[in-house]
Amino acid sequence: MLLLRLALLCSALLPAALLAAPQDFGRAKVEARQHVYHDRNEIGDAYCGCTWQWAGRSGGRVDLAGCGYRIRAQPNRAQRIEWEHIVPASSFGRQRQCWQQGGRAHCTATDPVFSAMEADLHNLTPVVGEVNADRSNYDFGMLPGVPPRHGQCDVRVDFAGRTMQPPAAFRGQIARTYFYMADRYDLRLAPAQQRLLMAWHRQHPVSAWERERNQRIQVRMGHGNLFVTGEREWQLHHRNSREGLISSLPSATTPPVSAQPAPAHGNRNSRIYHLPDCPGYTAMADRNRVLFTSAAAAEAAGYRKALNCP
Known part of the structure; x- marks a missing residue:
């Protein structure tokens, strides 16, 4: 705890730009594993209480x-840990103009606000992959007439109604997130969702773990969730x-699209980018592809140029 207090003090003294926010x-998934959930795998995930063994950079075997x-229904995903956006990426993405122009990939490549939301550690939690898939981007709600379908x-999940009921112990954290x-x-x-x-939030007060989690994330991101600390309260x-x-928004001096550099394709796993004249430009899987407006934009995001590019 002494080390955590010292880290929090240092984070308060440093400018936000110098902090190691993903x-x-x-990168957020790696940061979450290394600095937030590193000792939680034997405690259990938020939805099912299942423990896991860490595997790879940010995953695990349940x-x-x-x-x-x-x-x-999905054995492969059931056996692995995945990272859930408590507020789904599509929910916050659809409120950004970039989503209307090209969906998640376009937002990731062009909208820094979307990228910040997608990488926000306060909104991430490790869960059983099949439950992550079944939740999809559904709203949370109460489903008294729907039976559980995942054992204990x-x-x-009401698939027709696109609603998921989470366990009681997780509902307060969901609300504050x-x-x-x-x-x-x-x-x-929506007003009904707020209510x-x-x-x-009232029924499930902040737990000791939620408070500890918030402190750990504050060290990484430079700010905490004020709805967890009680410094801010939500009203209708x-x-x-x-x-x-x-x-x-683009500046007045931004050149027209036709004059922009050719887009770069980055691989989110290898952190390598390809240009149109590179052999691997179209080879990577869609799920791994991150679009950038230029090589400079890819390098600014921490990607490096493929060695087989001319």
Whole structure:
């Protein structure tokens, strides 16, 4: 705890630009494993309480038998840990203009606000992959008439109604994460959704782990979730602080699209980018491809040029 307090003090003294906040979703998962959830794999994931063994840079192999989990439909994803956006990427992405112009890949490549939201550690949690898939981008809600379909994992999913009921122990954290994301990035929440989240916030106070998690993330990102610390309270029709917004509008001197450099294709796994005249420009899988407007933009994001490029 002494080391954590010293780290928090240092983070308060450093400018935000000097802090090690992750710049993209791939890096955020690694940061979350190394600095936030490194000792939580034997405690269990947020949805099912399943423990796991870390594997690779940010993944894990789930002990399904140990938590009484029953595979519903996807054995491969059920056996691995994945990183869940508590507020789904599509939910905050659809409120950005970039999503209308090309979906998630276009937002990742062109919109720094979307990239910040996608990599925000406060919004990430490790979960059983099949449950991550079944939740999809559904809203959270109460489903008293829907039976559980994942063994002893206490989640319920209404696929037709596109709704998921999370376990009671996780509902307070979900609410405070939604408040944080909406407040920081100026997201819209429907009044009915606000009322449900406000009820969950009251019914499920901040736990010791949620408080510890918030402190760990604050060290990495330079700011905490004020709805966890109690410094900020959500009210119906809350007025958002918009503290996470930065301008994504082009300047008056931005050249027309036809004069822009050819786009670069980055591989989110290898952190290598290819240009149109590189052999691997179209070879990578869509799920690994990150689009950049130029080689300079790719390098600014921490990617390096492929060695087989001319």
